[in-house]
Amino acid sequence: MEKTLQELCRQYRRYRMCVLAFLPLLGAAAICAFFNRTLTLLLLGTAVAYQLFYLRRRQKQYLRELIRANLESTVCQKLGAEPPEERGGGTVTPRAVRAAQLMPFDETEGCCLLAQGITGTLGGMPVSVCDATFGQTFHLVKNGRKRVHFTCGVWVRLQLPADTGADWRLLDPDAIPTPIRQDFYAAQSSLEPAGTLDDRWVFYRAAGEPPGKLLRKAGELAGYTPGKAAFSLQGDTLTVFLRDRFLARPVSMKSAPTAALLQFDPLPELDYILRCAQSLTAKK
Structure with missing residues (x-):
């Protein structure tokens, strides 16, 4: 270094x-x-x-x-990964994002931008991490003027060691702007709105529900991060989106680089996400 x-x-x-x-x-x-x-x-x-x-x-x-x-x-060292893919999401692709049924984005080219893709292992589980920007259109009122919004954050996908048999989404109400979230999930025929959990999370379900231990660990993540979290669990795949958190952090040009700057972890939330994943695979 x-x-x-x-x-x-x-x-x-x-x-x-x-x-x-x-x-x-x-x-x-x-x-x-x-x-x-x-x-x-x-x-x-x-x-x-x-x-x-x-x-x-x-x-x-x-x-x-x-x-x-x-x-x-920092992140590559923690995950035992190769250097990041600056202009791509690594193994995270727009198709994989769409399959997670967690975050909407328009089909127009450029409405799913993935960068700084890193692929490695976290706690012995395959993991992919990247920065993501999603372009979304919506209407504040029915038949009103079309508006455009960009939701940005970091996308984390973990491959669990076993199939949980569950299929649900758990979101902070501010992880996606409300009108966009409501329109998107209303169009997902396999997911039904199931109210709120712990007075904190909006919950959509196709099968199963989050265990209490996962809710506690998700609450710890939400209490730590300045971003807004959203979870998707599909069998053996856990996807987490943290709105307004990034791998490529802003850097000032007013001062020279230092060792402390290079070693500053831009995503300590990975440790919290690992605990969330472990809570899903822990033996009862």
């Missing part, structure tokens, strides 16, 4: 030097504004081109490599 940190620090210093080189262009344009309008426009155009086609590219490249190094040092 030390070599990675050194390389990132070099990239950061080069980026800062490029930013400093950008300032004289703006200063020269400001001075020329008093005596030569044509030269001023030329300098401003050069500054804009420099910003768009060079400076931003350097910034994006640095951030990509920083996020990758952070994930390799």
